[in-house]
Amino acid sequence: MGTIFHSAKGGNCTTVTAAAHAAMRAAGGEPMCLVDLCGDLPAVLGVSEPEGPGVLDWLSETCHDGVGELLARAARVTEHLSIVHRGALFIAGRPRWGELAALVTAHRGIVVDAGTGFVPDEVHDAAEASVLVTRPCYLSLRRCVHRRNGGRVAVVDEADRALGISDVAHVLGVRDPIRVPHSSAIGRAVDAGLLIERAPRLFAGMADPTV
Numbered sequence: 576m577g578t579i580f581h582s583a584k585g586g587n588c589t590t591v592t593a594a595a596h597a598a599m600r601a602a603g604g605e606p607m608c609l610v611d612l613c614g615d616l617p618a619v620l621g622v623s624e625p626e627g628p629g630v631l632d633w634l635s636e637t638c639h640d641g642v643g644e645l646l647a648r649a650a651r652v653t654e655h656l657s658i659v660h661r662g663a664l665f666i667a668g669r670p671r672w673g674e675l676a677a678l679v680t681a682h683r684g685i686v687v688d689a690g691t692g693f694v695p696d697e698v699h700d701a702a703e704a705s706v707l708v709t710r711p712c713y714l715s716l717r718r719c720v721h722r723r724n725g726g727r728v729a730v731v732d733e734a735d736r737a738l739g740i741s742d743v744a745h746v747l748g749v750r751d752p753i754r755v756p757h758s759s760a761i762g763r764a765v766d767a768g769l770l771i772e773r774a775p776r777l778f779a780g781m782a783d784p785t786v
Contacts, residue, residue, distance in 0.1 A: 576702055577678070577686060578784060579698065579705045580688055581694060581707060581708070582708045582715075585691055587712075590690065591619055591765060593609065593616075594619050595770065596778075596781070598775070601654075611630065611659065612661060615688075616658055620652055621768020628648070635663070636667060642678050652771065672694075675687075676697050683703065704785045708728075708731070709728065711730060729784070755778075
C-alpha cells in the first residue's frame with residue numbers, strides 16, 4: 576500500500592517532504608511513483624511538466640480508465656522514480672475517490688502529494704501511511720487540530736521557533752512524530768532542481784512512515 580502526504584495549511588513543506596521521501600526510497604532501488612494532486616511536484620523535482628491528461632483528469636467522473644491505465648502514463652524521472660502529474664486544474668463532476676483508493680493500494684511505491692486539498696477518509700484508510708505534515712507554527716497547529724489525524728504526523732524541524740517538535744506532538748496527541756529536516760541547503764537544492772540527487776544526504780535520518 577502507498578503513502579499519502581497532506582497538510583492543513585499551505586507552506587508546510589508537504590510537497591518537498593513527499594518528494595524527498597520518494598526520492599530516498601528510489602535511491603535505494605525501490606520502484607516509486609509520485610502522484611501529484613497539487614501541481615508542484617515537477618518544479619520541486621526539477622523536471623519539465625509532463626504533457627497530456629493527469630491524475631485529476633483520471634479522477635473525473637467521465638473517465639473510465641483504471642489504475643493500470645493511469646500508471647502506464649507515468650513519466651519516468653530516474654531509473655526507479657516516476658511521476659503522475661496533476662493534469663487538469665480541477666476534477667470534473669463527481670470525483671472517483673474509489674479509484675484513488677485502489678491506486679494507493681496498488682503497490683507500496685505509490686506516494687501521493689495531496690497538499691491541502693480534500694481527500695476522503697476511504698482514501699486515507701486505504702494507504703499504508705497517511706502523514707500530516709506541519710511546521711511548528713501556531714497558525715498551522717490551529718488548522719491541524721481540526722484536520723483528519725488518524726495517521727502519522729511529520730514536523731518540519733525549524734530552528735528559533737517558540738514551539739518545538741515535542742510541543743506539536745503534545746498538541747496533536749501523537750507519540751512518535753517524524754522529524755523533517757529544515758535547512759537553507761534544502762531550499763537551494765529545490766531552487767537548483769537538484770532535490771532528487773541530494774535528498775538522501777539532506778534528509779538523512781528522516782523516518783520512513785511506512786516502517
